[in-house]
Amino acid sequence: MSGGDHNPMAKASRIDPEPVVRWFTDAGRDLPWRRSRDPWLILVSELMLQQTQVARVAERLPRFLTRFPTVTACADAPSGDVIDEWKGLGYNRRAVNLHRSATIIRDEHGGAIPNELPALLALPGIGPYTARAVLAFAYELDVAVVDTNIARVLARSGGEPLTARAAQQRADDLVPEGRGWIWNQAIMEVGALCCRPKPLCDDCPVALRCLWQQNGRPDPDPAVGSAGVSTKQSRFEGSDRQGRGRLVDALRAGVVADDQLEIVMGWPHDRPRAERVAMSLLEDGLAELTAHGSWSLPT
Secondary structure (H helix, E strand, O other), X not given: OOOOOOOOOHHHHOOOHHHHHHHHHHHOOOOHHHHOOOHHHHHHHHHHOOOOXXXXXXXXXXXXXXXXXXXXXXXXXXXXXHHHHOOOOOOOHHHHHHHHHHHHHHHHOOOOOOOOHHHHHOOOOOOHHHHHHHHHHOOOOOOOOOOHHHHHHHHHXXXXXXXXXXXXXXXXXXXXXXXXXXXXXXXXXXXXHOOOOOOOHHHOOOHHHOHHHHOOOOOOOOOOOOXXXXXXXXXXXXXXXXXXXXXXXXXXXXXXXXXXXXXXXXXXXXXXXXXXXXXXXXXXOOOEEOOOOOXXXXX
């Protein structure tokens, strides 16, 4: 999205990267994935960071990489081992997609994670953000990433909600040539530390070029409903997601007899629901039925 002064977002589009980068150099957090350009480490960390707290990922990433230090090590292991190591990181389906992606990378790319967007997007569970994050943070290419933190900055600084296409275009326009890695890290950190759901504008290096801030932060907040900005999840307590998680956790400890499904999943008087949800795990590659009719992690 480019253009002259007739564009209401033009002023915001000319954000000076220097103050943002200087702020990041001083205030940015020291995170393990920022010390590396290893594509495998970056891919794993980005998948872990999807709706999982930074502190937990920082703690668990080294352990995961000790067990699966390379793409090939992950691909050669049973998917159940990857699911087992994913405990506490949420969304177990991501572990299955990581294993499937590692297998494709081993078999079709010689174990080297692709450095082109189409090849990354072709991998299971790898969407536009994760693919671009690998390109920017592992290969230091001048591509823009848009996560929920950056999406807030883009919407507020432009003073209006954005479609997914507009958000990506605006992010693309802001990347300074030859500085894709540090710019994406910096603007993401602005969203994480300053342009939060409840913003801390006094500390924000983008505030002087933020149309929403300049106009007195009127309601509605342009970040609300803007593409890429996360929203509250549906209730977890009592949900199918909770039952799925309970069964996967039980499978991490060992085989579960079929007649124990409803008890393990927390629905002792609802066998049909337990069977339906267990079958969804089977379809997603998170569980399998043994020859004796019991349930286990995939082997």
